[in-house]
Each structure stands twice: as C-alpha cells, then as structure tokens.
Amino acid sequence: MNSGIRFDSVTVTYGGHDGHTALDALDLTVEPGEVMALLGPSGSGKTTALRAVAGFVRPASGRVFIGDRDVTALPPHRRGIGMVVQQYALFPHLRVDENVAFGLKAQKVPKADVPGRVADALELVGMGAYAKRYPRELSGGQQQRVAIARALAIRPGVLLLDEPLSALDAQLRSGMLAELARLHRELPDVSILYVTHDQVEALTLADRIAVMDRARLQDCGTPQELYRRPRTEFTASFVGNANLLPVAVGEGSVSLGGAELKVATDGVAAGAAATLCVRPHLVGLGPGPNALTGRVTEVQWRGATHRLFVEVGGQVVKADVRELRQPPLLGEEVVLHFAPEDGVLLAAGVRGG
Amino acid sequence: MLVHSRKGRWALWAVFAVLFLPVFALPLAVIVMASFAGHWSGAFPSAFTGEHYEAATRGESLDALTTSLLTALGASLIALAAGTWAALAASRLGKGGRRVVDALFMLPVAVPSVVVGLALLVAFSKPPVILNGTSTLVVLAHAVLVTAFAYQSVSAAVRRLDPAYEQAAASLGARPAYVLWRVKLPLLLPSLTAAAGLCFALSMGELSATVMLYPPDWTPLPVRIYAATDRGAAFTGAALAVVLMAATLLVLFAVSRVRTRASYR
Secondary structure (H helix, E strand, O other), X not given: OOOOXXXXXXXXXXXXXXXXXXXXXXXXXXXXXXXXXEEOOOOOOHHXXXXXXXXXXXXXXXXXXXXXEEOOOOOHHHOOEEEEOOOOOOOOOOOHHHHHHHHHHHOOOOHHHHHHHHHHHHHHOOOHHXXXXXXXXXXXXXXXXHHHHHHHHOOOOEEEEEOOOOOXXXXXXXXXXXXXXXXXXXXXXXXXXXXXXXXXXXXXXXXXXXXXXXXXXXXXXXXXXXXXXXXXXXXXXXXXXXXXXXXEEOOOEEEEOOXXXXXXOOOOOOOOEEEEEEOHHHOEEOOOOOOEEEEEEEEEEOOOEEEEEEEEOOEEEEEEEEOOOOOOOXXXXXXXXXXXXXXXXXXXXXXXX | OOOXXXXXXXXXHHXXXXXXXXXXXXXXXXXXXXXXXXXXXXXXXXOOOOHHHHHHOOXXXXXXXXXXXXXXXXXXXXXXXXXXXXXXXXXXXXXHHHHHHHHHHHHHHHOOHHHHHHHHHHHOOOOOOOOOOOHHHXXXXXXXXXXXXXXXXXXXXXXXXXXXHHHHHHHOOOOHHHHHHHHHHHHHHHHHXXXXXXXXXXXXXXXXXXXXXXXXXXXOHHHHHHHHHHOOOHHHHHHHHHHHHHHHHHHXXXXXXXXXXXXOO
C-alpha cells in the first residue's frame, strides 16, 4: 500500500476568519516508509500539522493526502492512521489487551484474528507480560509502549507521533528512542510523522527533518544536511544551537572584528554582509587555524564538557571544549579556533522567516 | 490535618457537633422516635409501639411505597437519558449555544415546582395529548423537575473529560457512536451513577408538584405522609417517613456501590 503523506498548501486558522494562523501554507511530502520529524519550538505549527493529518483540525485551505487519497474532508475514523500522543491517552477503564484490541474491534476485524494480533502488537513493544494489567498499574514508559502497540495493532500505513517521549524522564527517553528506531526497522513500510521540539530525537530517528517556526516551514532536509549545511539562521540555531556571527565577506575569507577567517565563500558575493555559522563543539581552545582572540564572559561546567562564552569583537562565541582541569577565569583573554571546513557561511537575507 | 493541636481539634469537633446535630441529626432522630410513639405529651414520647410500622408496611401504604419507587425509577431514568444526551450535545455547541441550553435546563429548578405541576396539568388536559389523571403525568412531572440536576452533574463531567480519549479512539477507526458507547459513557459512568442517585432521591421526596397531579390509583408515599399528618395521625406519618427515608438510603447505597466499582483512577 502506498502510504505517504502529502500536505498541499495547507493553512489552518483558529478562531474564525481573521483568527490566528496556526499553519501557513505548508507544502511537505512524507515518502512511503519515511520517518519525517516536524521539529520546532512550541507554537510553531508542528502539532497543528499533525492534527490536520489526523483530522482533528480542518484546514482553512489546501489539501491533505494520505497515500493517493485526499483525506481533507474525511472524519478521523476513516483515515486509517495510528496516533500516539504525549499523554498516552490509554483508556483507563480497559485492560492493556483490551486497549490494544480497541481499534481492531472498532474496525470489525474478524473476532478470531483479534487475540493473535493483540499479542503480536504487544510482543512488538515488549509488553506481552502486561496484557491483563490496567493502564494505571503501569509506569509512564510502559504506558507509552502500550499506546504504540495500540496504534500499530490496526496496521496503519501512517503513524503519527505527537511528542511521544516528552512525558518521560531522560533515561527512559533514550531507551524509547532506540526502541522506536528498532520498530521502524521492523516496519519499514509505515510512514512516520514525528512531532518534537527535541533536536536529539529528530536527529536520531528521522530520515528527514522539517524545521518549523511561526506557523511556517523553515527548512527541510536530511539530519546531516540540516546540521552540517543549515540553510537558514533559524535552522542553524535550533538544530545544534550554533554560533551565528555577523561577518563581512572578502575573497575566500571573511572578517570578524578585525580577524581574517578562512571559510568557503562560494555563493556569497565579496563585500556583502553574511552570517557565519559554527557549531560550539567544533570550536577549540588555544591557537590554531582561524584563531579568534577574546575575553571570557562566562564559564559553564557541564560534566564532560565546559561551555565557554567568549566575547570576540562585540560578539559572543560559544565553545564547548572537553572538561578542563584549569578552566579560564572570567575576564581572561583566550584564543579560540575552528577548522575552515567547519564554518558555514549563510548569505544575509536568509534570516529564517 | 489542618489543625495540629489536640485541643484545637476537640474544640472544632465540639463546634461541629453544636452546629450539625440540632440542624441535621436531631429532627431525623425525632422522626424515628415519633414513629414508635403511642403517646407524646412530655419532652419525650411514651408508650412505645410498633403498630405504626405494621400499618406503614401493609396495604395502601405498601402500594404507595411501590408507587414512589417506580415513579422515582422512571423519572430518574428519563432524566438521566435526557440530561446526558443534552450535556453531550451541549458540549459540542459554541459558547452562546451552551449558555442557552444551560439556562433552559435551569428553568425547572428556578420555577417553583407547584408551578411546574400546574403547567403540566394544564398543558396535558387538552388535546392532542391528554394525560390528565394518569401515572404517566406524575412520572413526567418528576422527570421534568430532576432532569436539571442530571444535566448539570453530567455536563460538568463532560467538560472535565480529556478530549484525548475521544481522539485516540477516533484515530483507531472507531465511529462516533462506538466512541460514545465504548469510551465516553464508561468514563462518565461515575458521574452518571451520581446523577442517577441524586435524581432518585429528589423524586422520592417530591410533594408539591405531585399533589397537583396524582390520580387516586397512583399515590406516592410523600402524598400519604402529607395526608396522614393532615388528618392528625402524625405518628403514622412519621413511620411512613422513616420507611421513605430507609428505602431512599438503601437505593442510594446500592447506587454508590456501582459508583465505587466504576471509578478507575
């Protein structure tokens, strides 16, 4: 079954005609079997986009397709989707196996097939031993597994995950992340739309990431593209929290507060203003190529790393360096450096929406 | 515990007893005493007897109890169905629409029940529907009077119900009717039984609209209590009142058993 998702210029507004626009002309295609992460801060429209696929919001204009089917006007129960939300929403009055069987019974799957498919789905998420429990007797992570089993039991072509891990603590979250990756390997035909505000989840799971901000799609690409070669400042700062430094472009180099830095300047005209994007963990302490001299304004110890905030020519540069025996003192003058290939130049004007 | 000192706690209990006992408990105790009294001239009754109960659990009085139970059962079922339906429907309306429905269901509570009784009597004494002098009209009147309470308690619960359950069910392919039966109503069950109990209790005690409407072959217990007291047989009335109270409490207790079994969280 062809089961991709396609947004065709989908606009969603809340509160009548001149209400506030939650999603502004979204064009996006999720290929069959692909994991697409919708990444963005809260209020960016990513959950609205997911709800438009599920059928819980009606687009003001545009069409939503699941596979080849235009589902824009279909009620949620006829869309053939599986959905998992942040708060699990397991039915509290039903046991785990009844929860998983719910969708099968609702869709009138032959009675004889139900127990087998329930057992399969629970086995898939490793919850087979908990079939007779009530949801309230399970931990958060276990409840989320059951919710995933419930969504998968109906064998949807499309799985919608709305911040599925954000109610879990950090350790469980990384376990569940691995679990989701394994699930996707076992179910290669299911397209997954994964809404999250956590860039680690998006980078780990997604085949492609759609970055959203202020109701608009800002950028879309593979995690590697977005991380290594961000196209907008918003992407660069939201995915990986990059340093964004205003620079003047020269021939094969840029200047930042008097310092000449070698970076690839292809595509940006000499003499123009541009933004230099460098990841904090690619910035080293000490002399080297592309050296920057400045004063330390803040030092944060993060266990395995130190984050240094260094003022260089009026700009604050963040550097994540391996834990230092002797961290620099505040106000101390230090030299930072980064490799020419680690700097990405963003032409001015691509400010990210 | 809000009050930590032992003395403070005792003082609070004393205040509670002084306030509560005379207002709530004593009148009920007096009714129970009166129901056993053969004679009451001093501070306490004398010549205790069980003959009022013999009279209260036989013949016409027993019929009256059955009548009351049936009326209350019918009225609370109608009220529960109508109130729940309206509450579910109102939850889908906009703010303005919901306010109109809220006000509509407040009407029978705001209007004196004598007026409701009279209104039904007048309305159903003429064609096309004549129910004058039927038990149906009594049940209908009770239903009208108690539906407001069913509506209010169910709509409060509907408003608290997390829409995520309904949406999860819909995403799993469940049609709206299936969602209603398998998800919403089971989750609302605790408040449905609470509403049913409330309606039942209110209907069991209804007098003012009932006296306007009841036919001779459908005399609920409160009417008999009123009649007994009116002709001077206060002790017989007291025995009937205790029977009414006991029957109501028994039903409420049974309903609350259902409710505790139905609360999941």
